[in-house]
Amino acid sequence: MKHSIFGSTSWIFALLMVVYSCQSSGEPPAPVSPVPTEAQVDYQRMEFNGFVHFNMNTFTNMEWGYGNEDPSLFNPTNLNCDQWVSTMKEAGMKGVIITAKHHDGFCLWPSEYTEHSVKNSPWKNGNGDVIKELSESCAKHGLKFGVYLSPWDRNHKDYGKPEYITYFRKQLTELLTQYGDIFEVWFDGANGGDGYYGGANETRKVDKLTYYDWENTYDLIYELQPHAIIFSDAGPGCRWIGNENGYAYKTTWSPLLMDSVYGGMPEYSEKYSMGQEHGTHWVPGEADVSIRPGWYYHPYEDHKVKSLEALTDIYYKSIGRNATLLLNFPVDKRGLIHERDREQVIKLSEQIAKDFKENLIKDAKASSSESRGKRFNTEKTMDDDPETYWAAKDQMVTATLTYTFQESKTFNRIVIQEHIRLGQRVRAFNIEVLQNGDWNPVAKGTTIGYKRILRIPDVTGEGIRLNIEDSRAAPTISNFAIFHAPPMMSPPKIQRTVNGQVHISVPDERAVVYYTTNGSEPTTDDQIFDKDIDLPRGGLIKAISSFNGEVSETASVEMDIAPGKWSIVNAGNESFKAIDLDENTWWAGDELILKLNEALKLKGFTYLPTQQRYPTGFVEKYSFYTSMDGEKWKLVARGEFSNINNNPIEQRIPFEETRAAYIKFVANQTADDRPASIAELGIITR
Ligand code: FUL
Numbered sequence: 001m002k003h004s005i006f007g008s009t010s011w012i013f014a015l016l017m018v019v020y021s022c023q024s025s026g027e028p029p030a031p032v033s034p035v036p037t038e039a040q041v042d043y044q045r046m047e048f049n050g051f052v053h054f055n056m057n058t059f060t061n062m063e064w065g066y067g068n069e070d071p072s073l074f075n076p077t078n079l080n081c082d083q084w085v086s087t088m089k090e091a092g093m094k095g096v097i098i099t100a101k102h103h104d105g106f107c108l109w110p111s112e113y114t115e116h117s118v119k120n121s122p123w124k125n126g127n128g129d130v131i132k133e134l135s136e137s138c139a140k141h142g143l144k145f146g147v148y149l150s151p152w153d154r155n156h157k158d159y160g161k162p163e164y165i166t167y168f169r170k171q172l173t174e175l176l177t178q179y180g181d182i183f184e185v186w187f188d189g190a191n192g193g194d195g196y197y198g199g200a201n202e203t204r205k206v207d208k209l210t211y212y213d214w215e216n217t218y219d220l221i222y223e224l225q226p227h228a229i230i231f232s233d234a235g236p237g238c239r240w241i242g243n244e245n246g247y248a249y250k251t252t253w254s255p256l257l258m259d260s261v262y263g264g265m266p267e268y269s270e271k272y273s274m275g276q277e278h279g280t281h282w283v284p285g286e287a288d289v290s291i292r293p294g295w296y297y298h299p300y301e302d303h304k305v306k307s308l309e310a311l312t313d314i315y316y317k318s319i320g321r322n323a324t325l326l327l328n329f330p331v332d333k334r335g336l337i338h339e340r341d342r343e344q345v346i347k348l349s350e351q352i353a354k355d356f357k358e359n360l361i362k363d364a365k366a367s368s369s370e371s372r373g374k375r376f377n378t379e380k381t382m383d384d385d386p387e388t389y390w391a392a393k394d395q396m397v398t399a400t401l402t403y404t405f406q407e408s409k410t411f412n413r414i415v416i417q418e419h420i421r422l423g424q425r426v427r428a429f430n431i432e433v434l435q436n437g438d439w440n441p442v443a444k445g446t447t448i449g450y451k452r453i454l455r456i457p458d459v460t461g462e463g464i465r466l467n468i469e470d471s472r473a474a475p476t477i478s479n480f481a482i483f484h485a486p487p488m489m490s491p492p493k494i495q496r497t498v499n500g501q502v503h504i505s506v507p508d509e510r511a512v513v514y515y516t517t518n519g520s521e522p523t524t525d526d527q528i529f530d531k532d533i534d535l536p537r538g539g540l541i542k543a544i545s546s547f548n549g550e551v552s553e554t555a556s557v558e559m560d561i562a563p564g565k566w567s568i569v570n571a572g573n574e575s576f577k578a579i580d581l582d583e584n585t586w587w588a589g590d591e592l593i594l595k596l597n598e599a600l601k602l603k604g605f606t607y608l609p610t611q612q613r614y615p616t617g618f619v620e621k622y623s624f625y626t627s628m629d630g631e632k633w634k635l636v637a638r639g640e641f642s643n644i645n646n647n648p649i650e651q652r653i654p655f656e657e658t659r660a661a662y663i664k665f666v667a668n669q670t671a672d673d674r675p676a677s678i679a680e681l682g683i684i685t686r
Helices: 002-024 036-045 056-060 081-092 130-142 162-177 213-226 299-304 308-318 339-355 573-579
Strands: 049-051 094-101 144-149 185-186 193-195 202-204 227-233 238-242 283-288 323-330 366-367 397-415 426-434 438-445 450-472 480-481 493-496 500-506 511-514 539-547 553-558 591-608 617-625 634-640 652-671 680-686
Touching: 036 227, 036 323, 049 081, 049 213, 049 283, 056 081, 081 130, 094 130, 094 185, 130 144, 130 283, 144 162, 144 591, 213 227, 283 308, 308 323, 308 339, 308 652, 323 339, 366 573, 438 450, 493 553, 500 511, 500 539, 573 591, 573 680, 591 617, 591 634, 634 652, 652 680
Parallel strands: 049 094, 049 323, 094 144, 144 185, 185 227, 227 238, 238 283, 283 323
Antiparallel strands: 193 202, 366 397, 397 450, 397 480, 426 438, 426 450, 493 500, 511 539, 539 553, 591 652, 591 680, 617 634, 617 652
16 A cells, blocks of 8 residues: 555656656747737737828828729829838838728729729829839838728729629739738728719618628638738737727737627727737737828828827837737828828837837846746846747746846836747736845736837836736746836927917926927027917917927927807807817717807818717718808808728818808717717818
8 A cells, every 4th residue: 555655656756757857858838829820920020010091082182082083183293102111111110001992992003803093093194003113112122011902992883792792802812913922911890881882872881790701802812822911800810909099908918709800890999909818819909090190191280290209109009018000101192201200200210219229138147936947047038039938837827037137227118028929828917126125016017918018117226027927827938128218308288278378388397398389390599488378369389398408399289260259059058168179078969050259261160079088979971051140051061071980080171261150060970879079169260
């Protein structure tokens, strides 16, 4: 008996020794499903890509064309794809995706299957091909090339019928066989609605789940471009991050319950866009955002190009939260990335280069509470090889990685990466810093994934440690790094009261604000802001803040006549929220009549839907009337606010100049059939 007990113990002991020696001799942990394909690993390592929205809408000044636009309108004067690609390369982007066809159906390449393309435009006498030019520029500069092909086609007569799917696949085949390697194929979730449809001018609804028969389209893509990443809400290559602000989430999983999702489903953003810990397929997030408010070029957004501060924030909230970043350039009517857009993206890349200039972990002494042996020791998190990594022993779901410095260091950025080839594992972690012998907490988080970047206030210490608190399986870390990013001077914030008093503020109280009102770029020689500026009739304010020789970017706001003297004709007091110049308040109602208290020459109007977190009452179709007496009304504009659901920014609708003392805004249709939400309604007189 004794003997046999001894025998079985020694057997268990021997087995443990084998397991242990296996682990210490360097067996990698078993993968945890789902895991990325080789193409997905390559794609996630690209991190930062460029998006281009350029085609018919560029020339009609729209976001969504109806599909009846005349091809003769497409005529860039100076199209230069080399300028786009060299800008993106300089900015650190690795690939570019272009709207080969947007919802209006106009094709940037001379497709054999439609007349609605560049071949019937005056550009290069109909002999041009933007897709060819861009793919060649990409090959020349070493960027990867991808295409956006809108499933919704408001031009095509067969949209909604099975014949259209055949057409759609033929177009895909052209794009995937004639222009070299394609790294990403981008399918938008917006589809079905009214359109030209070959002259039918009607509303067509499709069943988004079944109409496109996506499975067979995906097979076709993989047959023609086996390495391509397919983007949609439902992947399968990568997924939409669920907003058009370029932000991923503090908890972002690459695994996705893919079979529960389909492209364009209404509840996607709320329920699925963060991915799921128990997701069945590897479908990493891609955060898309435009460098301007709109996706397409509009001259009136030239002064609304995102600030360096906003772009940097986007970088950290996308690439720093386990997503890739797809930053859009609305290429202009010349066929160029606008100077301001170029300037801003280069500033972003310079800022990122400054933030990550020197990895301060390099000469630290590294250890861990445990590891699988030498091949997976903590030093592997400090080399520059993405294929090497630290890993815990099987069954261990907590661990501590410790780095101690020769002398104390100050830092404010922490970069952590998992070895995603084996699946995304970490559920919770925290960071502590060694200060005078004590470990003090400085940050905590949930998911890590391909890359997590933490921004913290400056901290100084003699060491740092990563405590993994919980993990789906033995954690793996391929990279751990720390940096000291320099401070950034924030641009001032310009606000105006309803009576036209302009106030300029800056977060840093030590900073001085300088401004101009004549449109010129402010410098530290300009007027100092020390009291509110009176601007009831509107104007252009540009301002900078400066401290200790550091100068911020310029903030610029163009204002029209202040609404202080207006009155509301048809609604109660609550409705003043629609004209209070405060974006955070809003009113719900389908019709708003305003008395302007004077006759004005109106050139257009503006509408901003509610900016609260959850959308409600976004106006999709509107009518706008003017009147001199509040009784006889003239319809001056009627139409749709395109893409307002995904991008609820200020809508500017110009109309033929008209004199008016009253205006009436009518919401003919809202996205959710709830009463219209109006955060701000404004007029354009300038
Ligand atoms: C949206 C589209 O409807 C927009 O026009 C734009 O193309 C954006 C990237 O995706 O859903």
